[in-house]
Amino acid sequence: MPDLGLEVLLKGKNMMRLIGGLGIALKISLISVVVSIPLGILLGALMTWKNPITKAILRLYLEFIRIMPQMVLLFLVYFGSTRAFGWDLSGETASIIVFILWGTAEMSDLVRGALSSIPKHQYESSEALGLSKVQTYLYIIIPQTLRRLIPLSINLITRMIKTTSLILMIGVVEVLKVAQQIIEANRMASPNAAFGIYLAVFLLYFLACWPISMLAKYLEKRWK
Amino acid sequence: MAEELLKIEHLTKKFEDNMILDDVSLTVHRGEVIVVVGPSGCGKSTMLRCINALEPIQGGTIEIDGQQISQKSKNLTELRQKVGMVFQSYELFPHLTVLNNILLAPTKVQKREKEEVKKEAMELLDRVGLKEKADSFPRQLSGGQKQRVAIVRALCMHPEILLFDEVTAALDPEMVREVLDVMLQLAQQGKTMVIVTHEMQFARAIADRVIFLEGGKIVEDADPDTFFDHPQTERAKQFLNVFTFENVKHKTAEEN
Numbered sequence: 001m002p003d004l005g006l007e008v009l010l011k012g013k014n015m016m017r018l019i020g021g022l023g024i025a026l027k028i029s030l031i032s033v034v035v036s037i038p039l040g041i042l043l044g045a046l047m048t049w050k051n052p053i054t055k056a057i058l059r060l061y062l063e064f065i066r067i068m069p070q071m072v073l074l075f076l077v078y079f080g081s082t083r084a085f086g087w088d089l090s091g092e093t094a095s096i097i098v099f100i101l102w103g104t105a106e107m108s109d110l111v112r113g114a115l116s117s118i119p120k121h122q123y124e125s126s127e128a129l130g131l132s133k134v135q136t137y138l139y140i141i142i143p144q145t146l147r148r149l150i151p152l153s154i155n156l157i158t159r160m161i162k163t164t165s166l167i168l169m170i171g172v173v174e175v176l177k178v179a180q181q182i183i184e185a186n187r188m189a190s191p192n193a194a195f196g197i198y199l200a201v202f203l204l205y206f207l208a209c210w211p212i213s214m215l216a217k218y219l220e221k222r223w224k
Numbered sequence: 225m226a227e228e229l230l231k232i233e234h235l236t237k238k239f240e241d242n243m244i245l246d247d248v249s250l251t252v253h254r255g256e257v258i259v260v261v262g263p264s265g266c267g268k269s270t271m272l273r274c275i276n277a278l279e280p281i282q283g284g285t286i287e288i289d290g291q292q293i294s295q296k297s298k299n300l301t302e303l304r305q306k307v308g309m310v311f312q313s314y315e316l317f318p319h320l321t322v323l324n325n326i327l328l329a330p331t332k333v334q335k336r337e338k339e340e341v342k343k344e345a346m347e348l349l350d351r352v353g354l355k356e357k358a359d360s361f362p363r364q365l366s367g368g369q370k371q372r373v374a375i376v377r378a379l380c381m382h383p384e385i386l387l388f389d390e391v392t393a394a395l396d397p398e399m400v401r402e403v404l405d406v407m408l409q410l411a412q413q414g415k416t417m418v419i420v421t422h423e424m425q426f427a428r429a430i431a432d433r434v435i436f437l438e439g440g441k442i443v444e445d446a447d448p449d450t451f452f453d454h455p456q457t458e459r460a461k462q463f464l465n466v467f468t469f470e471n472v473k474h475k476t477a478e479e480n
Binding site: 119121122124125126127128129130131132135139140143144147223 | 276278301302304305307308309311313315316317318319328329332333334377378381
């Protein structure tokens with residue numbers, strides 16, 4: 001059997017350090033998710049308004065964030081803001097800002113899509129039954145929108161967790177960075193450590209994302 | 225004559241510069257069944273939608289039971305409860321079961337006792353032959369079944385007047401019958417109804433009065449026998465001719 005370098009995992013606190021790194025990644029994604037979901041719902045609802053100015057501004061924001069690779073956004077916020085405004089942002093803060101900007105944009109588009117996929121007749125048949133505007137949203141529109149939205153937003157959460165692997169580029173020590181450090185430190189003693197360590201990283205991401213995407217699948221099936 | 229239930233006076237409706245309804249006046253008495261016919265785009269559906277204030281109007285007035293209804297009415301939801309509407313595309317709420325579709329408005333809007341409404345809903349479902357579908361979801365029903373549920377949903381609000389907007393237009397022929405039968409039953413019970421339809425035989429069977437609408441104006445307003453046998457205007461004659469076919473095969477056989 002080839003040497004997979006698995007023993008490095010068990011050396012010292014290596015495993016705990018990796019898990020700690022995952023913790024950082026999850027913390028950043030969790031904070032971003034908690035902030036960007038309500039913001040995205042708000043912006044998404046605004047996007048369905050007829051006001052052309054609101055629409056244009058939100059559209060511009062969405063397209064800008066979408067076209068820009070996340071890495072460029074990270075560099076822009078982390079390095080750019082220091083040069084331009086003299087802000088001293090930590091890598092973590094910069095990551096959270098970028099992830100909130102990105103998550104809000106994606107979420108608002110999901111909300112807009114879900115809302116506009118509810119046919120106009122659903123509003124009308126509800127109003128024709130005598131339901132008020134508030135009741136129409138409460139009993140008819142929001143429940144249907146949520147059913148479409150929850151699986152999609154859970155997928156967004158897993159995408160955000162996975163994308164945290166980029167933030168090592170602005171010096172945040174998350175799981176991938178810890179992995180690289182461990183591999184570097186053991187270059188002489190176990191030159192094959194790369195395989196074992198990255199395998200562990202893969203498993204950690206898998207364990208974090210798999211239950212979430214199973215939940216999305218379950219909800220999608222249940223509400224079909 | 226019974227009391228006036230719906231009174232439309234000089235109703236004008238425009239979409240931008242397009243005149244959809246042009247000075248339409250119509251009075252419907254309690255217990256009357258009015259069938260509205262006319263070529264597509266003549267404003268039939270729009271007229272129904274105006275009665276329920278689903279469309280803003282540009283002129284004239286609509287009164288239900290003596291109270292004026294418009295999108296600006298303060299008691300709009302209260303007035304809409306007097307008007308039951310059934311749409312061409314059923315528009316059941318897909319996330320609710322058949323029973324909950326029916327219970328929603330009576331319990332949330334009229335704040336009636338759930339058990340009492342449920343009992344009534346089950347009786348009505350039974351009458352349209354759908355009692356066993358109470359716990360199904362709309363997606364599990366056929367078009368004809370959905371439309372019958374939509375009628376029950378409207379009925380459970382105890383409306384004074386029922387509006388039917390081409391309710392069989394999206395249905396297969398054999399399903400058309402089951403929906404029309406329910407409507408005939410309602411007419412027998414003395415319900416007040418305004419029906420937009422393309423089913424001419426049905427119109428003749430159910431109507432107390434037939435309204436022929438063309439270019440946003442009421443062109444004829446007559447009892448069904450007069451309208452179908454002796455239409456007064458050239459336009460109505462042409463319209464009715466669309467529904468009769470000459471027997472082509474038989475003719476060629478004679479000529480040979």
